[in-house]
Amino acid sequence: MRYTIAHRTRYHYPMPVHESHTICHLQPRSDISQYCTRYELSVSPRTRVFSYADRFGNDVQHFAILPEHGALEIVARSQVVTARGDGAAPPPLPRELIDDDPNRDDMWDYLHESRYVRFSAELDALATHVGVPKHGDDAVAWFQHASSTLHDEFEYDTTTTTVHATVEESVRMRSGVCQDFAHVLIALCRRAGIPARYISGYIHSGSGEMLGAEASHAWAEAYLGPRGWVGIDPTNDTWIGDQFVRVATGRDYRDVSPVRGVYSGASSSVMSVDVAVEALSYEQQQQQQ
Known part of the structure; x- marks a missing residue:
């Protein structure tokens, strides 16, 4: 497109x-x-x-x-x-292939806390609810499940948070905007030992109702070993396809x-x-x- x-x-x-x-x-x-x-x-x-x-x-x-x-x-x-295609889910991937990937040593920035992505008791409780992928589990399915959980259980609300909101605040309020959804999903990935990064950009809504299309948008990418960086939009619970335009990549909103x-x-x-x-x-x- x-x-x-x-x-x-x-x-x-x-x-x-x-x-x-x-x-x-x-x-x-x-x-x-x-x-x-x-x-x-x-x-x-x-x-x-x-x-x-x-x-x-x-x-x-x-x-x-x-x-x-x-x-x-x-x-x-x-x-x-x-030229991303229709945003289909990537093939299944055993969790251990992420842990054994040779590029993992270069992922320090995307495995640890950052300015707006902090670990907390609130995040621990959410992670327990979502579950953590173990050896033999499908990491792709877990990434989709984590996104779906946020989409289903958090409310998209432009009035509850600011651009400086932390993951702890977003989880406590169970609401926020695309930036907050992305931060929480990134935090869940990093807590599970899966590298994750923040993507800023735009989304074209087309004839459908896509949340966040009226302004800058944000989503998360997880590094899934041999699959490389794979993006999903937890605000709309959809894999990244042709309707998304990437602008910048960073650890969290502060970088981009x-x-x-x-x-x-x-x-x-x-x-x-x-x-x-x-x-x-x-x-x-x-x-x-």
């Missing part, structure tokens, strides 16, 4: 601010499953934008606006081709937040975000070729 994506972020300050410094994770990645054919980032007030690749291989933009300004607008426009920055001046700001993901028709694709 080919998608066009427009992601607009606006900040309004009650009083002028100055010396603002911002970093953005808004550029879709190009890899074996998708290709970003076009990307542009515009900033108002106008300023020079710099790019670099972070330690996780994400494309990051950063900029500074030193003069006083009462508002900041960041618009990212991209076009992406995905779409826009983050600091400034001098007013102590508060009002932020608004608009995201539009549109699938191009065959005719539109032909016109662009």
